[in-house]
Amino acid sequence: MSVLNAERIKLTSTKSPMWCSLAAVVVSVGLAAVMGAAHRSALSSGRDSMEKFTAASTELGALQLGSMLVMIMAALAVTTEYRFGVIRTTFQAIPSRPRVIAGKALLLALLAGALGVVIALTSYFVAQATAGVTLDLGGDGNARALFGVPIYFALLAVLAVGVGTLIRQSAGAISLLLLWPLVIEGFATMIPKVGKYIGEFGPFKNMWHFLGHAGAFDFRWGPWGSLLYFAAFVAIVFGAALFAVNKRDA
Template structure:
């Protein structure tokens, strides 16, 4: 016979919502979607595919070029641009998808101060982009290696420039994904966020650099992708310079400019998150 005593249940302790638990929750959200893994697999696949194609092409004309004309890491990381497209789109969707489904309300109820949610999502996006860029650079290296001897090039990690070019790939991708994430957090729309990121990188920046008006050409060197790309540009390929040819951005200075853009967008996203309704 069931007694009243047996019906008494031990109360379950409620765990406080900490930043670590928010990060863990965001990681669960991310890895639970098959689309996330397909996107990451596609981003990584671009590296070996383009590395092999470009390296094999270079091997066919290497005899006609002077020694040392080809910088190995440049060809190893040939898939960077397309990987950037995928990761930027992913960075936008990580935050905008919750606004589309309304799940953001539950998330903000669990963390009413709101800003820790923004930073937790950002940490997941940056970590994923870093890991993807690192894996992509390594797989590109492996895929291009069979043509190194014929092409007269190599990846020599004893050379600072080669180290910068290889490690610059995950750093650049992480910063661009963070920028896209911030734009998505500001706009709260997947379509608008992706269109804004792609428009900035592939329409606005090239237009500024090609329009024959010095102020726009000067500004072009300081736009996010153009400035950040200095980190993954070989010294032999030149520097990003203003239209007047008087201002030069070094690799790390250009990357610092990109990080400045990321910080500015995230500040706007944080202010709007605190002031607007979900």
Template sequence: MTSTTVAIPSTATRASTKQLATRSTADDLKALPGVLKSEWIKISSLRANKAILGLTAVVGGFVAWAVATLVTDEVQTISEVFIFSTVLTAVFASVAGVLLFSSEAQHGTLATALTAQSARWVIVAAKTTMAIAFGLVLGAAGMVASFGGALLGGLELGSTSMMVTTTLWGLLFTALSAVLGLGIGMIVRHSSGAISTLLVWGLVVENLLTLFLSERISRFLPFVAGNNLLGIEGEGAFAESAATALTRAQDALVFGGYTAVALAVGTILLYRRDTN
């Protein structure tokens, strides 16, 4: 009669088979440069972003040139006019931010990205960094083009004492606008829907609300606060009396707060939703 010996796994062996693969925060941080490189390739190769950059420069130059040649009832200088087109540049930056996420969600490449990098906060951090960088590029391109357009229009340079400060606030506005667009894109996940929401709210709804709400309330609307970072005096979204006007730092906190909320909600939904 043949006996059979059965090997019984030791306690250590059984425990080791139950161990799950873990990923530390350090591992996630090590993966961040690679994800940033991937996001850079995406944003630089997307034709829509190239079109947005070109459109920003064209619109910036045209707006400044048109103001220089057509507005004759008041004295204008380059130091005042070069920032005007940044209102539109911020809109373009928001659209670019939307496309940074929604284009992947719509075309099915988001699932692949999340499979390659399962730490979703790393992807959010990389996309946020790229949104800020592209927003800064758009802001700079718009202001440089506006400077050239105003110069071609025959304007004098004017006082340059506040140009650097105004430029920095304008760059902050366009950078935050791109991140706001990213957050809305993460929430809506559809390019047309997210872009339509942004444009209707920023260009229509807020302008209507400023007609019916008191300035003490309307000054806290997102794009009213954002536009007031530029220091432009005018009607509609820029109309504020000295008694109710917020400082630029306060306007930045208001607009930045909306941006942070949109990005936070989008991040939570990214964690809770299916990849497809």
């Protein structure tokens, strides 16, 4: 509890978590409103919408933009301490380094999860209002797409803490976290022959599969299997961070 309390004080005394959280809400809900308006416009003009409007459609802003800001927020919580040498003082006060990193990850996961609940529900209702439709949570995996966002955000926070602990530099950690889903699992999926397997076994693609955005890939398991796959990927990265923090100088 002392570790969590110390991390809470650090988190609430800096401005970056507040601004990242606020920006995540604005861009996620804003894109949800745009998606709803586009769907209404397509229907009113007599054209079919590009894809069926579901709860997954309302959460696209959270998945594409909000998730990036969550990773930035969590990574900065670690790399900023390394940059200014504050982490050394923390390790002197609490010699168990894995406990410090685990406490930081737990607190950020709780914050990211709560932020995910706010964003998911707000996006869901705003998108429906602008689209002029009412979605049924009982069908088309809508409940999973909606309530999976907080789970996704919490796992992203743990992943970002792990990457930040391993790399220790803000620019490097943030670049890797953002480029992985955008480039490695984005553009690389267009490579002939290889791209198919990058999409099927990419951790972020699997998480999107769980959230209702399977794309054109034939995944080897169902949505819940994809969630476990992504969670295992996060656990491996975070486990490596806990191992490395004990082996390297602060």
